[in-house]
Each structure stands twice: as structure tokens, then as C-alpha cells.
Amino acid sequence: MSHKEEFTLKINGETKVFLAHPMERLLDTIRSDENLTGTKEGCGEGECGACSVLVNGKLVNSCLIPISQVASSEIETIEGVANSESLAPIQKSFLENGGAQCGFCTPGMVLAAISLLRDNPAPNLEEVKTALSGNLCRCTGYKKIFESTLICSQMEDQQ
């Protein structure tokens, strides 16, 4: 057994202190300790993107990161994307354009799309495909997801 240690993380803007084993996966911190269950576990091996979150603004797979490596970092999960009044434009676009069916992949897809649009506000289809290539969807066949992302990028206030 390893000893539990204290780690301070900022999750969706709020500073939180966790007592955890140093190798605890960030995914487990988010889902089990913090009860933010929007972040999903699909494969647990970096292949599916269901567990995608942003760490200091960068898209990562939270199943592959131990909590020790994100001490003092800023984490954004799907719960932080909408504000209390309304959904973010990318979420609206997924909703309006059929980008979500069962919804399991959606939190990861939305975060991957946000990460793309922050770097590249006007992507073409190829760039969208590349940016979302680490996120698997078993329902939509991807076309609607790519469209939702492209349509959002053409809206005036995309983020």
C-alpha cells in the first residue's frame, strides 16, 4: 500500500483538496471523489476518449493521468462547460444537429471540439476529423458530430 497524500486541484474553477493515493487516476478523482460523472470511462487505456478533460487547457485522457501529475493544475470537465443559465454554443450545436445519440461519447467529443475551436476557430472538415480522431462513437457514424462542430465554428459566438 502507498500512503495517501494531499493534492490541491482546481476543478471547473473551484479549488479542491483531495486525500488520495499518488497513482489514483484523475478519472477516478473526478468521478468517484468529486462525483462529477459526466466524464465517462470507456476503455481505460487511452483509446476511446470518453474520459477526455482539459488540464491547463490541454485535451488529455483522464484515465491515463495519475493525480500526482496534476497537483495544482486547472481541470475542466463537461460540467464546467455550460454556465448556470445556458448551454455553451458547442453543446447547443450538438443538440440541434444530431451530434449526440446515446450520449456516452458526448462529454469527451464536446471537450475535444472545444479544444480544437480554441486553437483553430475556423477549422475545415479534415481538421475536425483529425482533432476528434481520439474519440470513438458507437452511435452516430461521426458525420453529425463533425457537422455539429463545423456549424458551431460558423456561429458568431462560438464559445
Add this chain to the structure above:
Amino acid sequence: MRNSTSTLSMTTPEDLSEALQLLADTDKKWIPFAGGTDLMVQLESNLLDGADFLNIWGLFELQGIEESDCEVVLGALTTYSEIRSSEVIKSEFPLLYQAAGLTGAKAIQNRGTIGGNIVNASPAADTPPALLCYDAELLLSSSEGQRWVDYQDFHTGYKTHALAPGELITHIKLRRGQEKKFNFYHKVGTRNAQAISKVLFCLMVQVNNSRIEKFRLALGSMAATPILMDSLRDAFEEQEFGSDLIEKGLSILNEELSPIDDIRSTGAYRKKVTLNLFKYYMEKIYVGLGQ
């Protein structure tokens, strides 16, 4: 939730010198932990039981890409995303730039490091053939001191390498040159993103007035380690580029390559594809030289 993580320890040193001091305690089962994109997936295997992970991710001495007149030095923690945003890598080391873009998807590229790719030592890894083509050198450091090793001598067999206990790779050096080079990187896999290669083909040829000055062909997924074809280098350098050389190269490759069958492909397919790629790109160079 994964139970196994509660039995594993991780220590986070403040800086490189503390990391090397810790690693010097060889009674511990230290395993350096960089981006973790290989190690986290291997956690289930009992090989990592009782490991003492050393968290090197935050070590600033191992980060960043530095340019000087004659060389470009990458910190071992340079991620694929950082390679993709480096102008000098893009323009002068295009094979490495392309390899980084073909490694995993964005989330992996944000986290996976070049040092991790090298030490994980998969024969199918994407950056090693590019590093072989550019005669990369590695700086290895321990609490005892530092030494440079040619990357070509680093892999000693399947998943074995030249790192001594207590050593880290800290830097990777690439020499710059202004000469005109032909660079071709070709990954054959089942799909573009996140696919492990069946064949990696990486060719760098430097020609001066139709005379070959440098010739490097490096291959991945063709042997127990990434390989550099020394025999082609020896046969081609200082020769005139001509169609007879292409034939000669094909026969050398035919004789020397003996890739294995595995779950991703067959040896026969791998060899056939490599020969075809060789012919295709060599003819392209030949045409490019205007002969």
C-alpha cells in the same frame, strides 16, 4: 475504479538533480514516469508490481526545444504536440514532424513524450525511424555524470537498451545542415489515427550533383527493434544516383529483411510493402533529380 493504483507509489522530485539522486538508490524499483501513456496502459501487467514511480513530468531541465547554429536539442519530455508546433522541426526535420503527427490522437500527442517513445522501445514506435535517419544522439545522465550515445546504438534487442540503472535520457540532439535532402515518411496501418503500424518506412537521402552524400533508410515493425539499414548506407554513399542502384537496393533488402508474422500483419506482407515503398520513393527521387 482501478484498485491496483492504491498499491503503487509515486515520488515527485523538485528538479533533475534530486531525480538523479533518488535514482541512484538502486535498492528501490524506480521507474521514471513521463507522460504515462505507455506506463498507465501497462499497469495491469504484473511487471510493474512493487514499482516506485519517479514522476519526471515536471522536470523543467528536460523540457523544451533549443536551437543553435549547428544543432537542435530536444528535452526528453518534449511532447508530440510541441514537436508539431516547432518551426525548425517542421522545416528541417520533416520526418520527425510527420512521425509526431501520426502518433496517437490529440490527447496522446499532448501527453506522450519523445523520451518515453524511445525508452518504451516498441519496434513499431513512430519516432525512432525518423531519429535514426537524422543520426540522433542521446544524452544520458545519472548522479555519476553524463554521456552521449548514438541513437543507433541505443536499442540492443527486443525491449532492451543501453540505459544503465540510475540513468535518464535527458536530451536528444539533431545536427542541422543546409543541404538539400529528400525525406519520405510512410506509415502503413489499419487507419490513420491511433493505429499501431504494420510497416514504418523512413527514407532520408542527401544528393549533391547526382552524387549521394548521405543515405538513410530506417524501418519500424520489421524486426525486434527499429532498424537502420547500414548495408544500404554503405552501398549507396559516394555513388552516383542511378536506376541500377534502385535494383541493387531492392536485392539487398530482399536478402536482409525477415520480418515476423504477428497479430497486425504477416512477414511476407511487410516485406512486400517495404520493397514496393522503396522502389516508389527511389524512383520519385530519381525523377526529382531530373535524370
